Amino acid sequence: MNPHKLDEKLLVCGQITPEDIDQAASAGVRLIINNRPDDEEPGQPLSADLKAKADALGIAYRHIPISGGNFDEASVADFGDALASADGLTLAFCRTGTRATTLWALSQAGSRPTAAILSAANAAGYDLSQLRGRIETASASSPNGPATDRPAARYDVVIVGGGAGGIATAASILKRDSKLSVAIIEPRTEHYYQPGWTMVGAGVFEPKSTCHSMASVMPKGVTWIREAVQSFQPEQDQVTTANGRAIGYRALVVAPGNVLDWDAIDGLAATLGQNGVTSNYRYDTAPYTWELVRNLREGVALFTQPPMPIKCAGAPQKAMYLSCDNWLERGVLNNIDVAFHNAGGVLFGVKDYVPALMSYVERYGIDLNFEST
Missing domain, CATH: 3.50.50.60 (FAD/NAD(P)-binding domain)
Structure with a gap:
């Protein structure tokens, strides 16, 4: 298995085996999407067997098969809904990863600029330039207009940074009012409890005790946006991610941490x-x-x-x-x-x-x- 990253929440790859799911679990994958029909070629693992292995490891599993190059709107919508339901990293696969990448690209129309979608796919090794027209049409027909003209999502509170400060702030806010919508924008998959490093240096803690998966420390009720913030637009009450996605807010907390020089x-x-x-x-x-x-x-x-x-x-x-x-x-x-x-x-x-x-x-x-x- 050699996955490629499309964004901070999604990996795509070619055909996987049940053994690959062990590796996926170790990498923090919480959802697997199979975009390949059964019996396309001899020896191909059955979807039921892959699902059984995923279930045993506590990983959600969805089968959205695509054949004959037919990317119908229902399949695109199912793929987008599956991504939205994931509580962490998602791995999507088909024979080569192209169908999974195509479904992702079409599902992002209207929420990301077309150029950003195609650029991310190309960086992962998939040329989807032939989809430009379909993506632009879908984006233009979106009820709220193209992604460049509106926030793709809006929350009561947006927190930039998933370190100890950002995580603690989100937990404190939701403890006071669980009805608020809170999002944390953080691209990293690992969370380091840095105050513990002093104890590591004193022989009290083991280093590994200060490192956890980001998904495991994310407070319940928080939406984790696995991207990096590229710019701030306070006059519009929004931030824009490196993938070109606009995120709106009522209140903004900026806690990205320091860069050591x-x-x-x-x-x-x-x-x-x-x-x-x-x-x-x-x-x-x-x-x-x-x-x-x-x-x-x-x-x-x-x-x-x-x-x-x-x-x-x-x-x-x-x-x-x-x-x-x-x-x-x-x-x-x-x-x-x-x-x-x-x-x-x-x-x-x-x-x-x-x-x-x-x-x-x-x-x-x-x-x-x-x-x-």
């Missing part, structure tokens, strides 16, 4: 994760923090905090306190010179250092350094 420090990107240089701000380097802590018996331990804005102003200090506690417990703290360098004159908005934390600084003998920037 490792290259802002010369040479950091090249040495991070090796040579004794680490960070708890990354999933792949937090385990290296714990490796360094548990193996250090003497020498210098330098902890740094960059200037704001940063993801969490407490993370560098927590890493330091947890490390020092480990060294104290092992009886090697007196052999280690611990220094904390803050690139700024304040910490948590307090000049110099937070008084309540000074007892820890004194307990561990930490050398504090503040540098105004």
